[in-house]
Amino acid sequence: MASEGSPTKREKVLRALEELGRRLVEQIEAGQFPSIELPSRSTTNIRYDPELRQYVLGDKRVRRTAANIRHLRPLMHLVWAAYFSHELVRSWKTTTLRDVYYSAQAYGFAFKDQQESNNIVVDLESVIGFPREDFNIFPEERSSVFGDLTVEYTVPGYEGKRLNLTSHPDGMMIGPALANAKFVDVRADKVIAIEKGGLFTRFIEERVHERYNAILIHTAGQAPRATRYFIRRLHEELGLDVYILTDGDPWGMHIAMVIISGSAEAAHLRGLTTPDAKWIGVWATDIVKYKLPSDPLTDIDIKRLHELERDPRYSGELWQREIRAFLKHKRKSELEAFSRYGLTYIVDEYLPDKLGE
């Protein structure tokens, strides 16, 4: 969140896109073939940074130049994507990757397929260093939020309008407007992010937001990047502790990990991770400790656990212990499994146990 006077993120994005265009014009005016340099995203240039606790790109860079006929097409696409994104941000319009793919035709060319169009958007991210949500290309997926936080919108038609995020007891969507809203006032001292929608609703009904002074977030499976950015802002700007509750299986663990340390695909980006966030369950050891109903791990689950075991993001003691416990007991449990002790057990017993740890 920008303080008075310093540029907003929107302004920074607009400037970065304009700067890209200015460099190209300068090259042309200097009689040079225009070119754009960007960090290489090849796997050999991706490494884990233990300080940042996320994947980052190394020093290898690639250049797209109009002097090379094979570069002309991706260079043109990249310049168009920058122009199109600038238009989006300037006019406060948001769009999707699918829309970008079709929009090319409004400009007299066509992408070969969705993959080609998606790649260009990632190229643009790595050139200007902002995730695509910051230049208004959002995914279809949406998470939702509920809790005692008052925000002030910055989108057109809503400038200066404030809303407390407990106003609607079914929860509010985390979309473009909320991602960029100012945080005005917060009573909560923590964030609890939950994988499942049914449980998010139950937590609201059981007044977890009041009893545990928490902002509740429904990730809806893997959290979209706008939601990961929102969670990071809650931690960085407001100092809230972040706790993550998922199903007790390798996929649930990884939902938590992507909030904590991001993904290799986003190695070219900063500002989407919350390394201090804590995965509080369902742990493999909880399945035993709480005698939860469980299902056997599938071969795919086990293969995935072995992958995670070697993944540098999972090198911490807790993660290694839980991966070993999964592989030992070969069982998994969903969050709903706590209902075997009654519907409120997870809120009355499990949650305080885990927050206390």
Next chain:
Amino acid sequence: MASEGSPTKREKVLRALEELGRRLVEQIEAGQFPSIELPSRSTTNIRYDPELRQYVLGDKRVRRTAANIRHLRPLMHLVWAAYFSHELVRSWKTTTLRDVYYSAQAYGFAFKDQQESNNIVVDLESVIGFPREDFNIFPEERSSVFGDLTVEYTVPGYEGKRLNLTSHPDGMMIGPALANAKFVDVRADKVIAIEKGGLFTRFIEERVHERYNAILIHTAGQAPRATRYFIRRLHEELGLDVYILTDGDPWGMHIAMVIISGSAEAAHLRGLTTPDAKWIGVWATDIVKYKLPSDPLTDIDIKRLHELERDPRYSGELWQREIRAFLKHKRKSELEAFSRYGLTYIVDEYLPDKLGE
């Protein structure tokens, strides 16, 4: 929506569940084996009712009686489900089908699998004539809404609180609280339901709610039943016209049809359909008329179209014409395809064309 003095839906559901229990007790006190009669949901008992414009069950009924040892297990499950649902409604708790499955273990028995537990919930729906959302068993899926409608909540902690559904520019979740809120004041004169989330957000940004005086609903694919009920209420209680926008393929058509005429699986229920709602596109004929970028239909798409062709819900002239057009041109187009004419074309040109038809 109940007027002052008449029972609310919540009260009706509680009474229906209590009445079920009372009948069982009376049977036992009269020295009879307790039994429950329910309409048969076998396919031979499902027929299409052209008056109601939905599937309904015929007169065939089945009886579960404690006098038959093979009935004991499903009878016990059904009685438990009724008790559990009564507890949920009485205590204002909502839950999910997955939670119901696990909750049995809190009562000392276990369902064989999720399917057995799901079936019992449908049995209970058909006995009391209310969808499971009315006895507080909700799916994971959530749609969202945005528009000039002021609601008054009835859930605990929010009684009497009002909110205008334009308060949050990313949209509000349609969950248990909104499904049962009172409609206090509406400015909109129509509902536009949209399959895709990106487009829902674009419509808000393009002020479709103001320009076309509409409440916008994001169905998020197939609309959950709470959303179908919400749409019906907007039509029945407030007299709003309902328009549905989906991708131009058999799956999009069917998203619209399930809002309009429901599904065969819900033949035992009333009150979830909006027969007067209109599917306004993307039609097969629009793909040609608007020269949309399109993809070839797959074999599965074509098989599905032949199924729909014979489905009584699709007997109307528009539907048959569009099915024939799909089968003739063998192409499909997504809503995003309109972006080939620029991002606002769908709002500036296509939408007024279709609303005018």
